[in-house]
Amino acid sequence: MTQTPAKADRDAELSTAEKQLYEDFNRFGLIPLWTEREDLMPMTPAPQAVPHVWHWDDLYPLAARAGDLIPVGRGGERRAISVSNPGLPGLPYATPTLWAAIQYLGPNEVAPAHRHSQNAFRFVLEGEGVWTVVDSDPVAMRRGDLLLTPGWQFHGHHNPHPKPMAWLDGLDIPFVAATDTGFFEFGEDGVTDRSTPHRSRSERIWGHPGLRPLAATATDTPNSPLAAYRWEHTDAALTAQLEVAAEGHPGVVTEPGHAAVRFSNPTTGGDALTTIRTEMHRIAAGERTAAVRETGSSVWQVFDGTGAITLDGKRTDLVRGDVIAVPSWCEVAIEARTDLDLFRFSDAPIFERLNLARREYS
């Protein structure tokens, strides 16, 4: 919204009365629409954020170095290093609404408990051995798992093992910051429960397909009560979609050779988090997705395999761990060289609720 050459030209032509008018606008804290309309209300979304790819092979060593140098305790709270979209310089934002970071926890370290209105998840690219303790329920983290920490639930992490672990954190920090809706609170200095169960209580109660507990407390909740979505289930679901499609049954996959699931809230069938959509995609080797634009932004991470992504016409090769920011209305198409698994998160639930969602296939 800086002054464009066109505006400067126009300024030169202004009459004295007009100049005085613009000065008075300024004096009274006003801005005319007629000089701003094109910037404020473009014909199609014109994000400042740009498409960008970060490589896990760059991220992980930096996180490990931070592990040596930076303590993880109270204040900083988390050893998380966020990607910063080159179109949003100085801001730790993957997109205008989404925050994505690598978080690293060394052997025997503890990230102390806190809570915040921001919704959060962890997605595990590799490794295991850390437990995230969500409202006193210890949740094991293993490769391929999606772990939720919905807004205002206390959560800390602890690593009882001699090996470090790193993962992807996703939050709606930029959205909450832009709308001034965030609250934050410290919890206990450690984590409340250092036990290391294979399955969380949340999974034991809520992780059975189509089965809802009848306890009076098991009411509908805005965010999912299921704290962990395990890779074994996600993998099985994607595998089954491609197999059933291969057996000749229509309507099962997203498009030919492209299986996908959404992580959902079993109490409502809606998104697992109110502000963040989370999905896992599998594209069969040799297949290519239809090019598509959507309002709202997203972040992808390659979970496994190799391929390429084309963002507004620019093609980039993909390997395991790559993190990709996709701004609003950016045209996206993905090719799979090998079978290609990708995790995706986006802000789509916000705009679907507000009648602002649009999608267009090229």
Add this chain to the structure above:
Amino acid sequence: MTQTPAKADRDAELSTAEKQLYEDFNRFGLIPLWTEREDLMPMTPAPQAVPHVWHWDDLYPLAARAGDLIPVGRGGERRAISVSNPGLPGLPYATPTLWAAIQYLGPNEVAPAHRHSQNAFRFVLEGEGVWTVVDSDPVAMRRGDLLLTPGWQFHGHHNPHPKPMAWLDGLDIPFVAATDTGFFEFGEDGVTDRSTPHRSRSERIWGHPGLRPLAATATDTPNSPLAAYRWEHTDAALTAQLEVAAEGHPGVVTEPGHAAVRFSNPTTGGDALTTIRTEMHRIAAGERTAAVRETGSSVWQVFDGTGAITLDGKRTDLVRGDVIAVPSWCEVAIEARTDLDLFRFSDAPIFERLNLARREYS
């Protein structure tokens, strides 16, 4: 609504003008409220249906005899024998809204495909070896499983094995009959797919905890898209509830020693069928449920274990396979001698949607 003695007395005292008035009401097809109010609008529900228990040990041999004598083909469609509530004589109704039957399919028999607006399920007390084919998807039936055939989906059954199999059928036939909302249509004479997969396509696509397919066809549906709820999952969910409660965590079970799950529609979190609630309960040996009354009726079947049920003060021993009809507002309490598993279905979703649901603990 037959004439009571009180009315007869009153009739005797009527003036000539009054008698003429009542005759004229009758002539014009009218009935006054003031003689009917107490019957029509009782202070609390006054069902004609009565609490009643049928024994599987009576039902099964009769079904087997029917298997020898009655063919299963087109016209009769099903070798199903329904319980008839003694309070609703001559009507094949378990309660005013629910139909419950034992269905029996002999070796190599086929129950031909049809569809109807009535919602239906099968619950398997014992045995296995039949496939129900729902909209061309073959669904294996095994002990402890709940199988859905939502309204207007074609379904037939076939038994490719040398042993007969019997199960419990539940439908909303009386509700649909009372409201004149039923449609029926014949399908192919046989079943469309005689394959015998271990898992249906529906389970392969929808049977993963918290995971929703992203295909454009995977929209919200009024009934569950998941055709089978397998005993292994139900059992695990009930076991986990009791274990987590035993570990000292509150809010997990329905009441102390009483675990329960509802079979739900993963697209909405609501009931698996629009008109029929389906649940599985486990009561730990020695425990007793709180006595409760609810509007609407239900049918229970003992899946395993022994105990007793007290219905409006009358106690009956329970053994495996017993089928129990519970009318509206009947007080129910259940005791478990051994660990006691019970399947339950009810018409609660109808009344919850209509603001007519009430529950009262004694």
Add this chain to the structure above:
Amino acid sequence: MTQTPAKADRDAELSTAEKQLYEDFNRFGLIPLWTEREDLMPMTPAPQAVPHVWHWDDLYPLAARAGDLIPVGRGGERRAISVSNPGLPGLPYATPTLWAAIQYLGPNEVAPAHRHSQNAFRFVLEGEGVWTVVDSDPVAMRRGDLLLTPGWQFHGHHNPHPKPMAWLDGLDIPFVAATDTGFFEFGEDGVTDRSTPHRSRSERIWGHPGLRPLAATATDTPNSPLAAYRWEHTDAALTAQLEVAAEGHPGVVTEPGHAAVRFSNPTTGGDALTTIRTEMHRIAAGERTAAVRETGSSVWQVFDGTGAITLDGKRTDLVRGDVIAVPSWCEVAIEARTDLDLFRFSDAPIFERLNLARREYS
């Protein structure tokens, strides 16, 4: 469900073993489906209720005679005379789910307060001067008005004037009776507030188009908080629809020459009552509605004008005050000789919520 000739023939051919089987079914409280399927599950709805028309000119004099002979106090509660569908002999039911009656209140009479889970409304064909007091809010009754008494709200009526008044009562009594979900409670012997305001408090708070009070109590409610829908608004809405359509704007009327409004709950946009849909229709002189069948039943009352209704092919002339019962799946078409205004109520909200609604144009 009585024995048909076909069944009798079949019985004659039964083997001894078969006869014994049917006897044993009977002994154990069982009924086979294969002898009942056609009756239980017809191809299309086969209501026992029949189309029927009652005339206000018959109803009103009978109600007036009852006014002379029958007191209105506690016990009988109401001087209401219900229509009894000839297909449901002995039952005071207009259809299997709906109750319709003429209620008559003489000069200075009071119908004492009570409440019940059954939902109720009054529709005023003619006259004025009675107040219905709903949860202590006096609501004036005037020609053309629809007045609500949703389930479990106390209500009584009083007539402070020297002239009698009669109106149409509609309730879901048969539905609630069939499902055993009714509760009833007496209130005070009189009515709590004998004031006679022109507008009820409910209308003063809720009767402004598109405006919702912000008070903490103004939450969404299952039934409408608006106790009265006044004829002046209904008439204006119907008039406007026909005028706007006549000006050439599409999509405004239900079909050419046929304006209609639904009485709705301003907190949700849904039906004014959870179980009963209420509508007002205006058909321009000379127009004819498309013939249509719907699941569920309805009752119409001619508010003004003359015309004819054709029910399953049988045509009946209509004049002011006629009450018409339309069973499920009965084909309905209406012609207007003069401009014809009709009030309608139906059980459609029940079946729309349960996925049992169907409509078919001929």
Add this chain to the structure above:
Amino acid sequence: MTQTPAKADRDAELSTAEKQLYEDFNRFGLIPLWTEREDLMPMTPAPQAVPHVWHWDDLYPLAARAGDLIPVGRGGERRAISVSNPGLPGLPYATPTLWAAIQYLGPNEVAPAHRHSQNAFRFVLEGEGVWTVVDSDPVAMRRGDLLLTPGWQFHGHHNPHPKPMAWLDGLDIPFVAATDTGFFEFGEDGVTDRSTPHRSRSERIWGHPGLRPLAATATDTPNSPLAAYRWEHTDAALTAQLEVAAEGHPGVVTEPGHAAVRFSNPTTGGDALTTIRTEMHRIAAGERTAAVRETGSSVWQVFDGTGAITLDGKRTDLVRGDVIAVPSWCEVAIEARTDLDLFRFSDAPIFERLNLARREYS
């Protein structure tokens, strides 16, 4: 998010390895959370926007001067002058999500038709004589009226009279800009219908209390189908609330002496616009509202009367036309010297849908 003194101090103490680490973060487009957490995730909302008041007596003369100097045609589209929050310098934003402007249309001028995904409304402080034409429906603008132009509906304005008119425009421009979800399209150069009806077609069809058209097109819509909420209704609703409360009935007003209505969508009972809540408040002379903080921001305009507003402890006198920006979590209390009517709009519907709404009374 500029570097704070605390950060500068810390930088001075960094080891060489740490300095290298931060440089490498920068090189790879990364930002650590531990230096940002406090800014990014404050304990309570810490908006950059500040409370501010603009005066209509400043705004109107500037708008009138613009009317003399600035043409209103294609390109600029509108002669709208927006307030710019002093905490968001250079941005034409009242708050981070809301845009508020005075728009001025001279005699015989036309603001050409366009449409955009941004939701918009007009609120008329004074004057009349302009028609806003929304999807071809001419809607008269008069003092006290709220006029809607929901997202993606074509709209233009024309003033067929010899007097100018000015009003308040409200839009969700900043929210849509921050989330890159906006689309814009030009319509015809003029407006499609220059007729000047007293009531729009939208009001004739939808503006009857509790009455919904039955036409097939009258489905539920995300934004209200009612284009105008007239002052006569708003005033009557506020008057009635205070009167009914004065008669001694509880639960009618928002708090003692404080009446308020929300402009709602009659198809759902929800907010009139998906992203913008609109309300009218009346505070009786001498009354004072309870101090309250809410997440999300709002803009008020004094419609009539005098009083004062206290924002985070700072008290400002209020007169007719004053426009007040209230940032998120700012404590607000209002006193009425005379009876005081205030229009308010806010972004609350966004946060209520996302589980981010909080309110706290002091």
